[in-house]
Amino acid sequence: MNLTFSLAHLMGGIILVLGFSLLSQRRLAAMITIYQLQAFVLSAAAFWQGFAQHEVNLYLTGLITLGIKAVLLPIGLRQIVLRFNMIRAVETAMPVVLSMILGVGLIGVAVLVVLPSTLSAVSLTREDLAIALSVVLLGLLVMTTRRNALAQIIGFLSTENGLVLAAIGMPGMPFVAEFSVALLVLLAFLVVGVFLFRIREHFDTLDLSGLEEIERRGR
Amino acid sequence: MILFTIFLPLLAAPLLGLFGTPRQGAQANAVLAGLVFALTLAVFAAPGAGLVHADDLGLIFGAITGFTGLTTAITNIYYVREAEPRLSLRRWRVYHAMCQVVLGATLLGLYADNIGLLWAAVEGATIAATLAVSMPRTPSALEAAWKYFILGGVGIGLALFGTMLVYLAAQPALGPGFAAMSFRALTAHAAGMDGSLLTLAFVFILFGYGTKAALAPLQGWLPDAYAEGPAPLTTALSGPLMNVALLAILRFRHLLQANFAAGGAALPPGPFLLTLGLASLFLAAFSFSRRRDARRFFGFSSIEHSGVAAFAFGIGGAAAVFGGLLHMLLHTLIKSALLQVLIRAAALRGSTAPGHYGFSHLRGLIYSNKYTAWVLGAAMFALSGLPPSGLFASEFIIISQTIQRSPWASLPLGLGLLLCAVAILRNLGPLVFGPAPVRTKPGRATPETHLVTLHLVLAVVLAFAMPPLLVQLLSHMAEALQ
Numbered sequence: 001m002n003l004t005f006s007l008a009h010l011m012g013g014i015i016l017v018l019g020f021s022l023l024s025q026r027r028l029a030a031m032i033t034i035y036q037l038q039a040f041v042l043s044a045a046a047f048w049q050g051f052a053q054h055e056v057n058l059y060l061t062g063l064i065t066l067g068i069k070a071v072l073l074p075i076g077l078r079q080i081v082l083r084f085n086m087i088r089a090v091e092t093a094m095p096v097v098l099s100m101i102l103g104v105g106l107i108g109v110a111v112l113v114v115l116p117s118t119l120s121a122v123s124l125t126r127e128d129l130a131i132a133l134s135v136v137l138l139g140l141l142v143m144t145t146r147r148n149a150l151a152q153i154i155g156f157l158s159t160e161n162g163l164v165l166a167a168i169g170m171p172g173m174p175f176v177a178e179f180s181v182a183l184l185v186l187l188a189f190l191v192v193g194v195f196l197f198r199i200r201e202h203f204d205t206l207d208l209s210g211l212e213e214i215e216r217r218g219r
Numbered sequence: 220m221i222l223f224t225i226f227l228p229l230l231a232a233p234l235l236g237l238f239g240t241p242r243q244g245a246q247a248n249a250v251l252a253g254l255v256f257a258l259t260l261a262v263f264a265a266p267g268a269g270l271v272h273a274d275d276l277g278l279i280f281g282a283i284t285g286f287t288g289l290t291t292a293i294t295n296i297y298y299v300r301e302a303e304p305r306l307s308l309r310r311w312r313v314y315h316a317m318c319q320v321v322l323g324a325t326l327l328g329l330y331a332d333n334i335g336l337l338w339a340a341v342e343g344a345t346i347a348a349t350l351a352v353s354m355p356r357t358p359s360a361l362e363a364a365w366k367y368f369i370l371g372g373v374g375i376g377l378a379l380f381g382t383m384l385v386y387l388a389a390q391p392a393l394g395p396g397f398a399a400m401s402f403r404a405l406t407a408h409a410a411g412m413d414g415s416l417l418t419l420a421f422v423f424i425l426f427g428y429g430t431k432a433a434l435a436p437l438q439g440w441l442p443d444a445y446a447e448g449p450a451p452l453t454t455a456l457s458g459p460l461m462n463v464a465l466l467a468i469l470r471f472r473h474l475l476q477a478n479f480a481a482g483g484a485a486l487p488p489g490p491f492l493l494t495l496g497l498a499s500l501f502l503a504a505f506s507f508s509r510r511r512d513a514r515r516f517f518g519f520s521s522i523e524h525s526g527v528a529a530f531a532f533g534i535g536g537a538a539a540v541f542g543g544l545l546h547m548l549l550h551t552l553i554k555s556a557l558l559q560v561l562i563r564a565a566a567l568r569g570s571t572a573p574g575h576y577g578f579s580h581l582r583g584l585i586y587s588n589k590y591t592a593w594v595l596g597a598a599m600f601a602l603s604g605l606p607p608s609g610l611f612a613s614e615f616i617i618i619s620q621t622i623q624r625s626p627w628a629s630l631p632l633g634l635g636l637l638l639c640a641v642a643i644l645r646n647l648g649p650l651v652f653g654p655a656p657v658r659t660k661p662g663r664a665t666p667e668t669h670l671v672t673l674h675l676v677l678a679v680v681l682a683f684a685m686p687p688l689l690v691q692l693l694s695h696m697a698e699a700l701q
Contacts, residue, residue, distance in 0.1 A: 117415035125387065136380060140373060149365070156372055163379050172395025173386055175335040179379065182339050186372060189346055 135162030236316030259285035374430025381423030414484030492533030499526025507642030542616030556674035583655030609682030
């Protein structure tokens, strides 16, 4: 039992650290690599939870995570970076240091909110949940601090990793594999590029500051 | 039977996406919507079992969804006739497929007795609706779709986190497995759930599904999506989709309330909902004044009414919940009627493309066609909530309950409703009777306008005749979920 705890926490911790380091990266290629690492660790965590809880469903989740999120999606993302020649650093809406301070604050909030309110739950779930919520909030922070569509998508992907991390930690929760598939559909829509390619067509860059146009035109 | 109702549109969608001309697609869409409407009525006899098991609320709102789906599909036939050259064949096919997916996912969301399935339904509907919004492929439509996708995606993520927390909160009472995800089981064992965890879950649920219900401060996507997407789908079907989210909030709210009432550690849900409800109401009230695009304007009116329903749920008690449910029902009917007649009005002025719904462009409709203009005027008046509009009845119930239960809240509620009504009425006169733009030619009304009239009549009948069956079902559910 002790090994279950410490390994699960270790992997959760790595996912959290990777989620945090997304905040400091300004290059898309590096962000993609970090995301890929995060997805690898997540799939390992899913396998480990499947082993610990004796759940076939979780193995399935791990396989899906490994195959699609750790391998296919990053390949697609790199293709987009290459095709649109977005090697340069992307613009951030606020200084990186400030966003990292905010990130620390969010992790604090997540821990303060989750730990006291889950006193009755199993302690493995409690701490996993705090970590997962931190990853979710950090992903949202990445989304708000980047102006670039692709960087926002990576933030969203990281958020989604946090959600899956929470789901695999729930004791005996049904539908975990289905949830991760449903989320993947959402991600696939984002990444396969329905929007990316069209946004490219119309805005000529992936910079979303053009979104304000809608505000200016009288509504 | 109930599974068939849900899967008929979902399975037909790929076919619509692959075959047929736009007109054939529109006709097939209407036939399917007709079948689905008939099936939603048949579900009353066989409400299903297990994961998909409609309660009374699901039955009523399912039937309303089927009805608006049918009238929208018929309006859509006329819309496609006019708009056919604007999109390529492939896009029309995708558009009709997405109409069906949204319809099927909405019904799944209403009928599901499982919090995970409910979440999946909302997710599927969001993806389909976003795709549809992006269809016109104008820069502003893409911007609107992107905004919808990002905000909707965040909302869906938060809702999933909340769903998992509810499951975790139910562990002490129900243990692992499917039971801890079933609304019925959760409602029955609400008292035994972990209250503080449930409160945390409710916050996530409220913000997650609140995004779909367009409650302030998460309403940003809605006016853009209304204004930029293809007229029939984004407007008329997003009413029922909003109901799914509001009903989800209502059901989770009940868990919290029941736990609180039984002495659990949960916080009472009222203040959360009252705050968001009033914020939405006032946001809409102050946003009305400077809108130039009619669809955007009525998008804000949807935010207003969503806020009123959330407010009613926040007040709590059987009567207020009844008022809120009635309000949602009538608003769905009236809003969908209004948006349908708006398409007709734009067609009379030459084009139904996004961007042709400006008030200055549509004003003086009476000079184009008398019948359409009167129906549009009636629908707008109905939306303002003054008698003899059906919404008067539901708003009156909500206000009187507010005065009874928390009198201080009736002041901002009344003020907000008044401001909204004034804003709508201020636009009513010029839009219908004002001076028409130069070179306006009279046009002919089309038969689908009668359907709009039917919507409005139905709203009045439901509100003032109060058919016993409806009242019985609604008040039964309101008591169970108070």
